[in-house]
Amino acid sequence: MISDVDVKVAVYRHIAESGRVPTAAECAERVGAPVADIVAAWERLQSNRLLLLAAGPSGEDAPWIRMAPPFSGVPTQHAVEVRGTEYFANCAWDALGVVAALGGEGVVRSRCERSRVPLELECGPDGPPPSDWLFHCHVPAAHWWDDLVFT
Amino acid sequence: MLFFRSEEEVRGWCRDRGLPRRPTASMDQLWELATTWYASRLEPESRRPAPDEIRRLFHRIGLTDPFWDPQSDEFGHA
Numbered sequence: 001m002i003s004d005v006d007v008k009v010a011v012y013r014h015i016a017e018s019g020r021v022p023t024a025a026e027c028a029e030r031v032g033a034p035v036a037d038i039v040a041a042w043e044r045l046q047s048n049r050l051l052l053l054a055a056g057p058s059g060e061d062a063p064w065i066r067m068a069p070p071f072s073g074v075p076t077q078h079a080v081e082v083r084g085t086e087y088f089a090n091c092a093w094d095a096l097g098v099v100a101a102l103g104g105e106g107v108v109r110s111r112c113e114r115s116r117v118p119l120e121l122e123c124g125p126d127g128p129p130p131s132d133w134l135f136h137c138h139v140p141a142a143h144w145w146d147d148l149v150f151t
Numbered sequence: 152m153l154f155f156r157s158e159e160e161v162r163g164w165c166r167d168r169g170l171p172r173r174p175t176a177s178m179d180q181l182w183e184l185a186t187t188w189y190a191s192r193l194e195p196e197s198r199r200p201a202p203d204e205i206r207r208l209f210h211r212i213g214l215t216d217p218f219w220d221p222q223s224d225e226f227g228h229a
Binding site: 140 | 179
């Protein structure tokens with residue numbers, strides 16, 4: 001019997017190694033469990049706000065991972081390079097979160113949302129260099145999970 | 152959750168959309184949030200912080216506005 005922790009670790013290790021989220025089949029192979037058990041574990045992890053799933057292309061397909069915070073399952077405007085691998089983050093906060101999750105050093109590439117001026121932040125062991133850039137979130141913290149994609 | 156290069160850009164972006172300007176965080180504060188929240192995310196024992204822990208974290212780094220309170224009902228629905 002696999003545990004949710006085993007599945008969570010498998011998801012995150014797959015992302016760390018490849019830069020992309022695993023399919024249910026890939027996750028099943030990694031932990032040695034049936035796909036149905038993986039999907040059930042993913043759904044429990046989603047209930048605990050550790051994953052955000054999206055429905056597969058048809059009703060019979062397994063769901064896929066839209067978010068494994070701080071990582072995004074789809075390309076976004078918040079790209080992060082760590083040790084030569086490119087990752088995508090869900091938002092500005094998660095962009096720095098990807099760096100933190102992968103050891104604390106990496107390059108964040110994003111933009112100013114209004115001016116579209118590019119942002120490149122080279123984060124070292126002490127974090128990003130001194131910067132006047134700001135982080136702004138429209139959605140209050142109490143409502144972040146109401147619609148996480150919008151947040 | 153977005154980056155802006157200045158306060159003026161934040162105000163302009165909100166004004167363009169008819170949205171209220173919310174409290175901002177500096178890059179140093181964002182780094183504190185990111186490392187506290189995610190540094191152990193690849194480890195088996197990692198978990199999402201509980202609401203009390205989230206509140207303490209925000210207060211520790213100076214984000215004390217009710218906007219950052221994970222259980223505030225001050226804002227109704229977003």
